[in-house]
Amino acid sequence: MKQSINELCINIGKEAKAAARCLSTLSTEAKNRCLLRVADLILKRQDDIKRENEKDLKNAEEKGLSSAFIDRLTLSQKVINSMVDGLREVAALSDPVGEVPRMWKRPNGLQVGRIRIPLGVICMIYESRPNVTIDAAALCLKAGNAVILRGGSDAIHSNLALASIFHEALRESEIPESSVQVVPITDREAVNELLRLEEYIDLVIPRGGEGLIRFVAENSRIPVLKHYKGVCHVFVDKYADLKRAWDICFNSKVQRPGVCNAMEGMIVHENIAKEFLPEMAKRFKDAGVEMRGCKKTLSILKDITPAKDSDWGEEFLDLILAVKTVGSMDEAMDYIACYGSNHTEAIVTENYERAMRFLKEADASLVLINASTRFNDGGQLGLGAEIGISTSKLHAYGPMGLEELTTTKFIAFGNGQIRG
Amino acid sequence: MKQSINELCINIGKEAKAAARCLSTLSTEAKNRCLLRVADLILKRQDDIKRENEKDLKNAEEKGLSSAFIDRLTLSQKVINSMVDGLREVAALSDPVGEVPRMWKRPNGLQVGRIRIPLGVICMIYESRPNVTIDAAALCLKAGNAVILRGGSDAIHSNLALASIFHEALRESEIPESSVQVVPITDREAVNELLRLEEYIDLVIPRGGEGLIRFVAENSRIPVLKHYKGVCHVFVDKYADLKRAWDICFNSKVQRPGVCNAMEGMIVHENIAKEFLPEMAKRFKDAGVEMRGCKKTLSILKDITPAKDSDWGEEFLDLILAVKTVGSMDEAMDYIACYGSNHTEAIVTENYERAMRFLKEADASLVLINASTRFNDGGQLGLGAEIGISTSKLHAYGPMGLEELTTTKFIAFGNGQIRG
Numbered sequence: 001m002k003q004s005i006n007e008l009c010i011n012i013g014k015e016a017k018a019a020a021r022c023l024s025t026l027s028t029e030a031k032n033r034c035l036l037r038v039a040d041l042i043l044k045r046q047d048d049i050k051r052e053n054e055k056d057l058k059n060a061e062e063k064g065l066s067s068a069f070i071d072r073l074t075l076s077q078k079v080i081n082s083m084v085d086g087l088r089e090v091a092a093l094s095d096p097v098g099e100v101p102r103m104w105k106r107p108n109g110l111q112v113g114r115i116r117i118p119l120g121v122i123c124m125i126y127e128s129r130p131n132v133t134i135d136a137a138a139l140c141l142k143a144g145n146a147v148i149l150r151g152g153s154d155a156i157h158s159n160l161a162l163a164s165i166f167h168e169a170l171r172e173s174e175i176p177e178s179s180v181q182v183v184p185i186t187d188r189e190a191v192n193e194l195l196r197l198e199e200y201i202d203l204v205i206p207r208g209g210e211g212l213i214r215f216v217a218e219n220s221r222i223p224v225l226k227h228y229k230g231v232c233h234v235f236v237d238k239y240a241d242l243k244r245a246w247d248i249c250f251n252s253k254v255q256r257p258g259v260c261n262a263m264e265g266m267i268v269h270e271n272i273a274k275e276f277l278p279e280m281a282k283r284f285k286d287a288g289v290e291m292r293g294c295k296k297t298l299s300i301l302k303d304i305t306p307a308k309d310s311d312w313g314e315e316f317l318d319l320i321l322a323v324k325t326v327g328s329m330d331e332a333m334d335y336i337a338c339y340g341s342n343h344t345e346a347i348v349t350e351n352y353e354r355a356m357r358f359l360k361e362a363d364a365s366l367v368l369i370n371a372s373t374r375f376n377d378g379g380q381l382g383l384g385a386e387i388g389i390s391t392s393k394l395h396a397y398g399p400m401g402l403e404e405l406t407t408t409k410f411i412a413f414g415n416g417q418i419r420g
Numbered sequence: 421m422k423q424s425i426n427e428l429c430i431n432i433g434k435e436a437k438a439a440a441r442c443l444s445t446l447s448t449e450a451k452n453r454c455l456l457r458v459a460d461l462i463l464k465r466q467d468d469i470k471r472e473n474e475k476d477l478k479n480a481e482e483k484g485l486s487s488a489f490i491d492r493l494t495l496s497q498k499v500i501n502s503m504v505d506g507l508r509e510v511a512a513l514s515d516p517v518g519e520v521p522r523m524w525k526r527p528n529g530l531q532v533g534r535i536r537i538p539l540g541v542i543c544m545i546y547e548s549r550p551n552v553t554i555d556a557a558a559l560c561l562k563a564g565n566a567v568i569l570r571g572g573s574d575a576i577h578s579n580l581a582l583a584s585i586f587h588e589a590l591r592e593s594e595i596p597e598s599s600v601q602v603v604p605i606t607d608r609e610a611v612n613e614l615l616r617l618e619e620y621i622d623l624v625i626p627r628g629g630e631g632l633i634r635f636v637a638e639n640s641r642i643p644v645l646k647h648y649k650g651v652c653h654v655f656v657d658k659y660a661d662l663k664r665a666w667d668i669c670f671n672s673k674v675q676r677p678g679v680c681n682a683m684e685g686m687i688v689h690e691n692i693a694k695e696f697l698p699e700m701a702k703r704f705k706d707a708g709v710e711m712r713g714c715k716k717t718l719s720i721l722k723d724i725t726p727a728k729d730s731d732w733g734e735e736f737l738d739l740i741l742a743v744k745t746v747g748s749m750d751e752a753m754d755y756i757a758c759y760g761s762n763h764t765e766a767i768v769t770e771n772y773e774r775a776m777r778f779l780k781e782a783d784a785s786l787v788l789i790n791a792s793t794r795f796n797d798g799g800q801l802g803l804g805a806e807i808g809i810s811t812s813k814l815h816a817y818g819p820m821g822l823e824e825l826t827t828t829k830f831i832a833f834g835n836g837q838i839r840g
Contacts, residue, residue: 021757025780098780104802110791112801115779119813198637202813217618218641223814244836251838337441359535359831360445360518371530371834380839381532381830382524393539393622393827394643395815407813410801411779414791416664418671419800 005185009193012148013200015178016121020146022176024118028095031142034173038134039087041165046080052161053130060154072128073155083134086385090138093384096403097144100411110417114408118144120202122405123194124387125150125216127208130158136205137166137180139387143405146179148201150194152208153186160184195220205400207388225396225404227389229315230260230343232373235332235358237349238271244370245348246280252346252373254287258317260389261344261376265312265322267332270296273325277301289319296325313339329354333361340364342391344376365391365398425605429613432568433620435598436541440566442596444538448515451562454593458554459507461585466500472581473550480574492548493575503554506805510558513804516823517564520831530837534828538564540622542825543614544807545570545636547628550578556625557586557600559807563825566599568621570614572628573606580604615640625820627808645816645824647809649735650680650763652793655752655778657769658691664790665768666700672766672793674707678737680809681764681796685732685742687752690716693745697721709739716745733759749774753781760784762811764796785811785818 042049053075060070096116103113122145124136133149140147151159163182170177183190195204198221205225206216213226234252236245252263268276277300284291291297292307304323311322312335326332336345345362348370349355355369366376376399378386383401390396396404462469473495480490516536523533542565544556553569560567571579583602590597603610615624618641625645626636633646654672656665672683688696697720704711711717712727724743731742732755746752756765765782768790769775775789786796796819798806803821810816816824 021783024783106800106802110795117783221638223643223812241836247836247838255839363441363444363537364829366830366832368832369834371832371837372839374839375530375832375837376830380526381832382526392643397827398830407817409784410786410796410818412786412788412791412795412801414789416661416667417791417795418667419675419792419794 005187005189006193008185009183009190009197010200012181012183013121013194013197016146016148016181017200019176019179020118020120023141023144023146023179024097024120026144026175028097030173030175031095031144032091034169034175035087035091035138035142037169037172038138038166039084039091041169042080042084042087042134042162045165049075049080049158049161049165052157055157056130056155063154065154069128069154073130073158075130075158079131083131086135087138090142090385090402093142093402095142096406108417109415111413113411115411116403116406116408119405119407121146121148121200123148123150123201123204123222125191125194125204125206125208125212127152127212128155130155130162132207133159133162133182134166135385136387139385139402139405141179143402145405146181148181148183148194150183150191156184156186191216192219195222198222205388223395225388225390225392225400227260227391229341230262230389230391231264231313231315231339231341232261232344232346232376233265233267233336233340234263234346234348234373235267235336236269236272236276237329237347237351237354238269239351239354240269240272240276240348241350241370242272242276242279245276246283248346248348248370248372249280250283250287253284253289253321254319255372255374257319261373262317263321263373264314264316265324265339267335268297268323268325269329269332270325270327273297273300277323277325284321287319289321291321291323293323294325297323300325313341315341329357333358336362342393343389344368344373346371346373365389425607425609426613428605429603429610429617430620432601432603433541433614433617436566436568436601437620439596439599440538440540443561443564443566443599444517444540446564446595448517450593450595451515451564452511454589454595455507455511455558455562457589457592458558458586459504459511461589462500462504462507462554462582465585469495469500469578469581469585472577475577476550476575483574485574489548489574493550493578495550495578499551503551506555507558510562510805510822513562513822515562516826528837529835531833533831535831536823536826536828539825539827541566541568541620543568543570543621543624543642545611545614545624545626545628545632547572547632548575550575550582552627553579553582553602554586555805556807559805559822559825561599563822565825566601568601568603568614570603570611576604576606611636612639615642618642625808643815645808645810645812645820647680647811649761650682650796650809650811651684651733651735651759651761652681652764652766652796653685653687653756653760654683654766654768654793655687655756656689656692656696657749657767657771657774658689659771659774660689660692660696660768661770661790662692662696662699665696666703668766668768668790668792669700670703670707673704673709673741674739675792675794677739681793682737683741683793684734684736685744685759687755688717688743688745689749689752690745690747693717693720697743697745704741707739709741711741711743713743714745717743720745733761735761749777753778756782763809764788764793766791766793785809
């Protein structure tokens with residue numbers, strides 16, 4: 001059995017690599033036609049999709065999985081429509097492959113530049129959301145990559161149903177079916193096997209809980225783009241416009257508390273704390289936010305919870321907020337360096353020097369001045385659809401759109417140059 | 421003992437991370453001043469350096485290490501001068517940190533862009549050449565990174581002597597000394613420990629033989645930029661200008677056969693083989709190149725060696741050349757896809773369509789039209805000094821200059837934007 005999982009994975013890798021060679025030179029028009037066809041077929045076959053999804057849902061219920069889990073697993077009409085919209089959106093994005101931003105001439109006359117090319121084969125390892133199957137396949141295909149999809153075992157029927165629709169569109173478009181492969185083995189061993197296929201796979205992207213991501217990062221021989229967690233802060237400087245600060249902090253915390261770009265810690269300069277905190281606390285209280293404060297904060301807001309040590313740097317993903325009042329900007333920067341997660345950091349200030357200092361020193365994939373942390377998102381930043389947010393610095397740092405699923409190679413146009 | 425290696429490595433990692441925070445905001449002027457000071461000190465202290473190098477050379481001789489090894493280990497006057505020149509050259513390069521190539525405006529008025537920032541902490545793992553200590557430290561410092569240097573145990577006295585000179589310049593420039601650290605432990609276990617410090621190190625760059633690189637790639641939890649080998653080809657198309665083809669192939673093979681961007685395989689279209697090969701063979705023979713041919717090649721060049729299967733895709737690093745005569749461009753492209761190493765591929769042709777096809781399809785970090793493979797080098801391509809050539813696609817593909825030792829983060833200038 002183990003032998004056969006190994007063989008099957010190697011075979012998937014080989015087929016993906018062969019498909020990638022073909023995809024790398026595919027026209028934009030062919031890729032877009034296929035994506036739009038997948039969208040049409042999903043709408044046409046939505047009853048079949050829902051039937052297969054029902055099987056997964058039934059199994060999940062029998063296993064007694066949580067309602068949050070079942071919610072993520074469900075291909076509701078809304079989720080189906082969003083997959084269709086996503087496909088059409090990706091088709092409308094401009095194709096990064098073949099871009100040559102700049103060429104330069106060497107003294108010997110050689111014209112040198114960089115051309116954007118696909119990465120090759122990408123392996124996505126994710127958990128219960130079956131819509132990731134379509135979202136990831138669409139972005140990978142548009143960027144000219146073959147993709148190997150290893151979703152959660154509890155979503156296997158849904159994932160295979162979606163893959164079969166993708167295959168139909170690929171066939172009609174005369175693109176190799178193995179451009180998009182769902183791993184049909186639900187055995188966890190398959191993940192281990194995939195992570196060793198450095199000969200065939202160029203990049204692994206895990207999506208899911210921190211446990212999954214750490215497992216992949218620690219066991220992969222293939223480069224991994226990862227997003228551990230989002231512990232985002234807003235620093236309300238002593239030169240903050242208070243109206244803006246209230247709105248930005250409120251939006252960062254409350255607009256969607258369960259996501260990675262929500263604010264988890266608010267840092268307040270003591271010089272404006274007395275003016276800023278009471279009104280902020282009132283708005284948070286009305287919205288059901290539990291504030292957990294440091295000693296200085298508690299001296300102003302008597303009735304909030306004292307923060308435990310473990311609250312600093314915690315990713316609550318909930319209506320809970322750690323509040324730290326600091327005596328200086330240095331202290332704020334030290335706090336962020338210590339507790340930030342390289343995701344998103346924002347400052348509210350009207351002071352130019354301090355805004356520029358924050359921009360330079362805060363080590364995060366997005367640093368904002370006078371705006372909500374909630375903007376760290378491929379769509380919001382203008383990249384189009386994204387496949388995740390990288391909080392490690394190699395290759396991509398921040399939202400990963402189409403461009404982050406490509407690389408560049410050097411090209412040189414000569415007329416007989418040799419090296420002396 | 422094992423415990424103490426672990427502790428020592430963690431300490432090196434922590435110190436490097438603290439230094440990196442300081443380096444990330446250092447002025448270009450301060451970095452350049454330090455680099456120029458290192459150059460001056462190397463000249464001033466060259467007798468001390470040579471004395472420490474002598475200790476390593478004596479040990480190496482006593483161990484009976486090869487003369488090639490001892491050659492790489494020797495800090496001759498020429499090598500010392502080249503380190504000094506390298507430092508001055510890096511000081512003269514423009515600073516990539518802080519570059520914002522482009523900003524764009526979102527419909528809500530948010531100004532968004534990407535700013536170039538250092539990677540953080542880079543760990544170099546290399547073998548016997550002590551000059552790598554200075555070359556790597558200079559590039560890392562200029563790009564705003566802290567660097568941990570783990571050279572070969574046989575070069576430890578030389579490396580520590582060079583590090584002490586770097587430290588003197590750092591102190592004088594008021595930059596933390598731990599910006600450049602040479603690991604003082606020659607025990608191999610130290611490498612294993614370093615490769616697990618993902619909390620402190622952002623990137624590992626191994627330089628040396630394939631064994632070292634594979635070891636690092638397979639054991640590192642930290643992203644690795646690697647260069648396995650260079651199996652470079654020149655495809656002499658049926659539409660080649662023969663004069664150019666002779667010169668380019670000769671230069672690619674003979675100008676410096678022991679390096680990664682030398683040609684190891686020559687692919688010849690059969691339509692011009694009869695005209696091209698005899699004169700080419702004559703020039704190669706005069707230069708002492710041993711040609712190993714396929715059957716078709718042997719039917720034209722009767723007196724060369726028949727190629728063994730293992731000659732295809734072999735990195736000879738010597739005056740040996742595999743020669744394959746092909747019936748079509750498809751066959752040439754298949755050959756390259758099968759035996760190339762993603763390093764450098766060149767075509768000689770006067771045909772526009774075929775030149776463009778080659779450019780698109782050849783999967784290598786540099787693809788050349790009508791020029792020698794020997795141009796795959798940071799200096800030759802106009803990037804300035806390089807720290808190696810990446811043949812894997814993530815983050816960097818091709819020569820790694822200063823820019824490849826940095827990354828970008830997103831920045832956003834707002835005036836109160838919140839997400840609706």
